[in-house]
Amino acid sequence: MTLAIDARGVGKVFGAGALAFRALDAVDFQVTPGELVMLVGPSGSGKTTLLSILGCVLTATEGELRLFGERVSGRPERELPVLRRALIGFVFQGHNLIGALSARDNVRLVLESRGTTAHAARAEADALLAAVGLADKRDRLPAELSGGQRQRVAIARALAGSPPLVLADEPTAALDAHAGLEVTELLTRMCRERGTTVVVVTHDNRIFHLADRIVHIEDGRIVDGRLSGVAA
Amino acid sequence: MTVDVAARLRAARGGRLRRAQATIVVALRMMLHDKAKLIGTTLGVVFAVVLAAQQLGVLFGLLQKNTMFVDNAGADLWIVPPGTTQTAPGQRMSTALLDQARATPGVAVAAPLLMIGTSVTKPGGGSEATTLVGFDLATGLGGPWNVVAGDVAALRAPDALFFEDAQREKFGGLNLGSVREVGGHKVRVVGFTWGLQPFGPPFSFADIDTVRDLGAVPADQLSFVLIKLAPGADRAAVAADLAARCPTATVIATPTFHATIVSTLLRQQLGITFGTSTAFGLIIGFIIVALSMFSAVLDNLREYGTLKAIGLTSWDLTRMLVVQSIVYALLGSLIGLGLVALMSAGIRGPNLIVIVPRTLVLATPIIMTVLCMLASVLALRRVRRLEPGMVFR
Numbered sequence: 001m002t003l004a005i006d007a008r009g010v011g012k013v014f015g016a017g018a019l020a021f022r023a024l025d026a027v028d029f030q031v032t033p034g035e036l037v038m039l040v041g042p043s044g045s046g047k048t049t050l051l052s053i054l055g056c057v058l059t060a061t062e063g064e065l066r067l068f069g070e071r072v073s074g075r076p077e078r079e080l081p082v083l084r085r086a087l088i089g090f091v092f093q094g095h096n097l098i099g100a101l102s103a104r105d106n107v108r109l110v111l112e113s114r115g116t117t118a119h120a121a122r123a124e125a126d127a128l129l130a131a132v133g134l135a136d137k138r139d140r141l142p143a144e145l146s147g148g149q150r151q152r153v154a155i156a157r158a159l160a161g162s163p164p165l166v167l168a169d170e171p172t173a174a175l176d177a178h179a180g181l182e183v184t185e186l187l188t189r190m191c192r193e194r195g196t197t198v199v200v201v202t203h204d205n206r207i208f209h210l211a212d213r214i215v216h217i218e219d220g221r222i223v224d225g226r227l228s229g230v231a232a
Numbered sequence: 233m234t235v236d237v238a239a240r241l242r243a244a245r246g247g248r249l250r251r252a253q254a255t256i257v258v259a260l261r262m263m264l265h266d267k268a269k270l271i272g273t274t275l276g277v278v279f280a281v282v283l284a285a286q287q288l289g290v291l292f293g294l295l296q297k298n299t300m301f302v303d304n305a306g307a308d309l310w311i312v313p314p315g316t317t318q319t320a321p322g323q324r325m326s327t328a329l330l331d332q333a334r335a336t337p338g339v340a341v342a343a344p345l346l347m348i349g350t351s352v353t354k355p356g357g358g359s360e361a362t363t364l365v366g367f368d369l370a371t372g373l374g375g376p377w378n379v380v381a382g383d384v385a386a387l388r389a390p391d392a393l394f395f396e397d398a399q400r401e402k403f404g405g406l407n408l409g410s411v412r413e414v415g416g417h418k419v420r421v422v423g424f425t426w427g428l429q430p431f432g433p434p435f436s437f438a439d440i441d442t443v444r445d446l447g448a449v450p451a452d453q454l455s456f457v458l459i460k461l462a463p464g465a466d467r468a469a470v471a472a473d474l475a476a477r478c479p480t481a482t483v484i485a486t487p488t489f490h491a492t493i494v495s496t497l498l499r500q501q502l503g504i505t506f507g508t509s510t511a512f513g514l515i516i517g518f519i520i521v522a523l524s525m526f527s528a529v530l531d532n533l534r535e536y537g538t539l540k541a542i543g544l545t546s547w548d549l550t551r552m553l554v555v556q557s558i559v560y561a562l563l564g565s566l567i568g569l570g571l572v573a574l575m576s577a578g579i580r581g582p583n584l585i586v587i588v589p590r591t592l593v594l595a596t597p598i599i600m601t602v603l604c605m606l607a608s609v610l611a612l613r614r615v616r617r618l619e620p621g622m623v624f625r
Contacts, residue, residue, distance in 0.1 A: 004235075033235065048624045057541050057620040068235045078545070084620075085543030086244035087237070092623055096538040098258065100265030110542055112254035115247015157542075164235040169624050 002069040004165060004197035005031040005054060010063030012049050012220075023049040025220040026063065033068075033164070036188060036198040037225075038208060041217040047201045048169060050217065054199060055088055055167045056080045068164060085114050089158030089196075091168035091187065095150040097142040103129055103153045104138040110160040128156035132186060148179035155187050159194065166191055168200040172207060184210055244543070251548060258539070259552035263559060266528060273524040277564020277600055278571065280517020284510045285572045285596055289586035291506040296587055297430050298497060299490045305345075305374045307458035309471055310489050311481045317496040320432060321349040321363060324453040325481055332477045333457050338465030339474075343368040344454040346440050348447035349433065353413040354404035361433035362395075364414070366443025373458040376437040382408055382423020387439050391417060391446075396434035397424040398581070415446040427585070457481075514603060521560060522607035525553065529611040533618065540620035549615045557604035564604075565597040 012024040024046045031037050039047045052058035053065060056072055057080075065072040067087055075083070089110075090096075097106045104125045111121035129138045132152040134145075142150050151171060158166050168187065172180030184200070184207040191198045200211070208214055215225035263270055301319040302310070311333060313323035333342035346366035351359040367374035375384055376394045386392055393414070400406040410421040419438075428435045444451060461470060467485055475483040484492070497503065529536065536549060569588075576586035 002235075052621040052624050055541070055624075057624070068237045070237045070241070081540070081543045081545045082241060082244045084541065086240040087235075090541055090623075092538070092541075094534075096534060096541075096623055098262070098535050098538065099532075100261040101258065105261070109254055109258060113247075113251045113543055113548075114244055115250045117250065118253075164240075 001032065003030050003066070004033045004035065004068055005029060005199070006066040006069075007050075007054065008064050010050070010053060010060045010065060012046075012053065012058070013061045023220050024053070024060070027217075027220070027222055028226065029054075029215065029222060030226075031197055031199060033197055034192075034195045036191065036200070036210065036212045038211040038214045039199060039201045039217060040203065040208075040214055045217045046220040047217055049220075051167055051169055051199065051201050054165075055090060056083045087163055087165050089160070089163040089166040091151070091154050091158045091166065091171045093170040093173045095142070095147075095154045095174070097150055097153055097157070099142055102139045102141055103134060103145065103156075106142070106153055107157045107160050110157050114161050116161065124160060125156070128159055129153070131190060132156045146179075147175050148183060151175060151179075151183045152186065155183065155190065158187075159190055159196070162194060162196075164195075164197060166196050166198045168198065168202075170202055170204075171200065172202065172204045177206060180204060181206055251544070252551060255544065255548045255552050256555050259555040260559065262528075262532065262535070262552075263556050266531070269524055269528045269531075273521055273528070273560050274564050274567065276517050276520025276524060277560050277604065278568040279520065280513050280603065281565050281568025281596055281600060282571050282575075283513025283516070285569060285588060285592060286575060286586065287506050287510045287513060288592060289572060289576060289588045290584065291502065291510075292587035292589060292592075293585040294431070294502060295494050295497060296585070299493050300428065301374075301430070301435070302486055302489045302493065304377045305458055305486075306460065307343075307373055307486055308461040308467055309459035309474065310484050310486065311457035311459065311474065311478055312484060312489070313455075314480075314482050316482065316484075318493055319347070319456075320430070321347040321455065324449070324455055325457070327452045327454050329457050329478050329481055330454065333459055333474060336470065336473050336477060338462050338470035339459055340462040340465075341371050341373065341458075341460035343371040343373040343458045343460075344440055345374040345456040345458055346443050346447075346449060346453075347455045348443060348449065350415050350447060352403050352436075355412075356404060360399070360402050362399075362414075362436045363430070363433045364393075364443050364446065365435050365437045366440035367437065369439050371458075371460070373460060374456075376423070376425045376428070376435075378426045378428060380424050380426045382421075384423065386422035387437065387442075389420070389422065391419045391442060392422040392438065393419045393442070394423040394425055394437040395421055396428055396436070397426045398429065399434050400424070415448070417446050419446070514599075517564075517600075518603050518607050521557075521604050522610050525556065525560075525604075525608045525611040526614065529553075529614050533614075534623065536615050537618055537620055537622045540618060541623045546616045549618075550612055553608045553612050553615060554605060557608045558601055561600035561604040562597055565600045568600075569593060569596055 007029040010027045014021045041047050053060050107125035108121045132155055134152055188210045216223045311329055313325055330344050348364050350364050351361050353359045380397050395406055406421050411418055471483045
């Protein structure tokens with residue numbers, strides 16, 4: 001079976017010389033297709049750095065990363081946007097919607113940036129917004145939506161084009177307990193329906209029960225939750 | 233879920249046109265969304281356009297004031313004193329040149345022109361300077377144009393003069409039939425021109441013999457000889473022949489004389505003054521646009537980071553800023569040129585006209601587009617250096 005994520009010996013050092021800081025140290029991290037993994041750990045433990053490397057927005061200093069069998073490490077930087085467009089959907093901590101675009105256009109942008117025609121992009125955006133319960137708010141700007149609603153739009157955007165991998169960074173951080181749980185349940189449900197692999201970075205133990213596996217990371221090393229049965 | 237990575241990568245590599253269209257729409261929406269920045273940046277371009285175009289318009293107007301005599305005298309060639317760079321009273325030449333010119337093959341008409349600087353005594357005392365132009369009434373070369381009152385034929389009467397309409401009050405309330413004193417002689421106003429005011433004193437026109445009397449100029453002196461070519465005559469060949477026959481003078485074609493006046497003025501104070509203010513207009517506009525676009529990028533850094541994270545390339549973001557630059561330039565140019573047109577109409581008068589030639593109108597959006605694109609370099613550098621990973625921080 002091809003792993004959705006196969007990171008081996010991944011390390012990341014920021015800075016150089018006396019100011020060098022090792023954020024990740026020889027991390028092995030594997031996720032099977034369709035699995036929902038939560039990355040947990042204290043602040044500064046390297047969760048977000050690992051998520052950034054998995055999301056091809058940051059390159060590892062060492063080690064090897066494969067997504068769905070496709071080698072990521074060693075690729076030239078100009079290839080990384082192609083990988084992101086092809087394979088990954090993102091849900092950010094602060095929703096990160098484009099303020100000038102309506103909910104529908106935020107979702108459409110992802111689709112059209114992948115070459116989808118305007119008509120098809122509009123239809124898929126509407127369907128996704130309906131699926132997250134925002135059919136009647138698709139023409140609203142992000143500023144006209146509540147925090148929970150914005151994060152729902154962010155989920156619709158992350159799932160636009162059915163990426164096989166969704167990476168979510170603290171998706172509940174900016175929401176109250178109820179909205180946070182609701183949004184994560186929505187994300188979980190929609191990803192499970194689509195067979196999407198999901199990695200969620202979170203501190204929020206109220207959503208841990210939604211995970212297939214919880215991986216603990218501390219001081220740049222994975223301390224618990226490794227996938228069993230994977231050859232080193 | 234089976235993932236066909238190769239097919240997905242193929243699809244993600246394609247769709248460039250669609251992505252370009254999508255990013256252009258986002259760029260425009262982002263511009264329109266931040267109305268304060270839109271207005272600020274557009275005003276920067278408007279300011280640059282108004283200042284630069286208005287200054288250039290005034291410069292062209294002033295140049296026109298100084299070349300209008302050459303352009304309207306009706307001559308094909310001029311015989312002028314050596315070193316002449318303007319049509320103004322100055323060094324005089326011998327009337328023998330007139331005979332030489334008339335004897336030259338290819339010359340249909342050779343007419344004398346006499347220019348003297350004098351003053352008009354006002355009824356209540358005091359005087360005002362004028363440049364008195366004496367021309368040959370028979371040929372009309374070098375005579376008045378833009379006549380708004382009176383008849384040029386009336387200048388056949390002794391001591392008859394045409395004055396500049398805009399100077400009526402300055403000369404003590406002139407009207408047709410008014411009598412004034414010039415050089416100790418009584419003269420009578422028989423007509424008015426409009427807008428014939430060079431840098432120096434305004435032109436007044438009279439028959440050349442009248443001007444000789446008023447200025448006590450000897451009968452064998454003149455200022456210029458104006459040449460009208462015979463049909464089919466070759467201007468360069470006739471000019472060369474004339475130059476050979478008139479070694480003490482300079483023979484110059486009308487377009488060359490025009491160009492000489494313009495280049496002389498531009499090399500002097502006029503060019504420096506207007507060139508500096510035009511350059512300042514463009515520089516200030518450049519700074520406003522550059523700062524405004526850079527500040528817009530800083531304000532939206534997270535959004536640009538998000539766009540990179542979801543798969544847009546640095547080139548996609550570059551395209552967005554270039555599109556914004558072009559829109560700012562075109563919008564600002566349109567508004568700016570409109571304002572310049574209004575201002576030009578508002579300040580148009582006999583003393584000053586603002587000339588905005590078609591070339592300037594067409595060049596302004598192009599120049600402003602280049603300026604705005606250069607101004608966006610700062611913003612571009614910031615966007616291109618932006619790491620998509622910043623969205624996770």
